[in-house]
Amino acid sequence: MEIANRTFFKMGAFEVSFFSLMYVFLFLMLLYFASSGLRRVLLRRLTHFPRATVESVLTLFHYSVLAIGTVIILQSAGLDFSALAVLAGTVGIGIGFGLQNVTNNFISGLIILFERPIKVGDRIEITDIMGQVMRIGMRSTTVLTNDNVSIIIPNAEFVSGNVVNWNHTDDIVRLRIPIGVSYKADPTCVIRTLESAIKDLPGVLEHRKSDVILDSFGDHSINFLVRVWTQDFSQKPGLMKHQINMAIWEALKVAKIEIPFQQLDLHVRTEKQPTVSA
Numbered sequence: 694m695e696i697a698n699r700t701f702f703k704m705g706a707f708e709v710s711f712f713s714l715m716y717v718f719l720f721l722m723l724l725y726f727a728s729s730g731l732r733r734v735l736l737r738r739l740t741h742f743p744r745a746t747v748e749s750v751l752t753l754f755h756y757s758v759l760a761i762g763t764v765i766i767l768q769s770a771g772l773d774f775s776a777l778a779v780l781a782g783t784v785g786i787g788i789g790f791g792l793q794n795v796t797n798n799f800i801s802g803l804i805i806l807f808e809r810p811i812k813v814g815d816r817i818e819i820t821d822i823m824g825q826v827m828r829i830g831m832r833s834t835t836v837l838t839n840d841n842v843s844i845i846i847p848n849a850e851f852v853s854g855n856v857v858n859w860n861h862t863d864d865i866v867r868l869r870i871p872i873g874v875s876y877k878a879d880p881t882c883v884i885r886t887l888e889s890a891i892k893d894l895p896g897v898l899e900h901r902k903s904d905v906i907l908d909s910f911g912d913h914s915i916n917f918l919v920r921v922w923t924q925d926f927s928q929k930p931g932l933m934k935h936q937i938n939m940a941i942w943e944a945l946k947v948a949k950i951e952i953p954f955q956q957l958d959l960h961v962r963t964e965k966q967p968t969v970s971a
Contacts, residue, residue, distance in 0.1 A: 713770050716770055717766060721762075724758070724759065724766065728762070729755065731758075732752075732755045735747075748813040748828075748829065749806045752806060752829065752830070752831075753806055756831060794847070798849050799848075801847075801849045801851065802829070802832060802833075802834075803831070804852055805848055805851055810851060810852075810856065810861075811829070811834070811861075812829070813826050814826060814860065815858050816860055816928050817836065818856070819836075819850060819855075819857070822836060822846070823839075824838040827843070829848075830848075831848075832847070833845045833847050860927060864924050864927045865898065865923070866922070866923060866930070867901075867922050868923060868926075868933055868934060869919070869920055870919040870921070870937050870941070871917070871918055871919075872918075873913070873917070873952065874917065874945070874953070875914065875950070875953045876914070878915065880917075882948070883915070884905045884907070884917070886944050886945065886948045887944065890941050891905075891919060894921075894940055895936070896923045896925040896926045897921055897922065901922035903919075903920060903921040903922055904920055905919050905920070906918050913954075914952075
């Protein structure tokens with residue numbers, strides 16, 4: 694008992710002892726587990742609201758409970774916060790020198806939760822990463838790729854960089870598939886063939902018209918652009934592109950429309966060597 698009540702150091706009128714440290718530690722752990730458990734229960738119960746909205750609100754709720762609960766626990770332990778002025782200055786210096794990235798990511802996490810440029814369930818592209826947002830934390834965001842690989846991305850990347858959000862407004866997206874054919878082909882016939890190829894593909898929306906346009910005239914081919922609207926494959930655009938490409942390949946083969954490849958003509962010219970008289 695003497696060791697438990699022995700004072701290690703003082704912070705103003707607050708005496709830091711083994712007992713006070715254990716008191717604060719145990720109640721902080723209880724606070725964390727209680728807040729996390731309540732968050733999980735509410736997440737399972739509030740199914741009639743959009744999941745992304747519930748995730749954002751409950752994340753803010755979780756960290757708010759932790760912050761307020763920590764203050765209450767420290768005050769109940771007898772800590773006078775006016776004695777933390779020097780400590781706060783020291784922490785401020787530490788943040789200024791060594792915790793810039795942590796602070797930046799924390800503030801960026803708050804911006805993401807309030808502004809919501811991305812939300813849980815969205816399919817995003819950032820740098821060379823494409824995947825579905827699974828969790829938005831206060832420091833980082835977890836993105837799950839189609840290879841079932843979780844990538845942890847600092848929140849600052851979403852605030853300061855360019856982010857492509859495929860589901861920012863809704864789940865309906867348009868895929869663009871380029872295709873080049875020989876100059877021997879009739880463009881009107883090509884357009885009819887491509888439109889017929891994509892017409893009955895699974896996942897292609899009927900109420901939004903998919904089309905084919907003549908995009909450009911290349912060096913070796915007439916370039917078309919197949920534009921398809923889909924909702925079922927918004928999270929798996931690569932699979933949809935595969936189906937479209939396979940359908941296009943079969944349709945062009947049946948119609949005997951050639952897909953050209955780059956050719957290089959090489960002309961060799963020989964010149965007679967001048968004769969030198971002796």
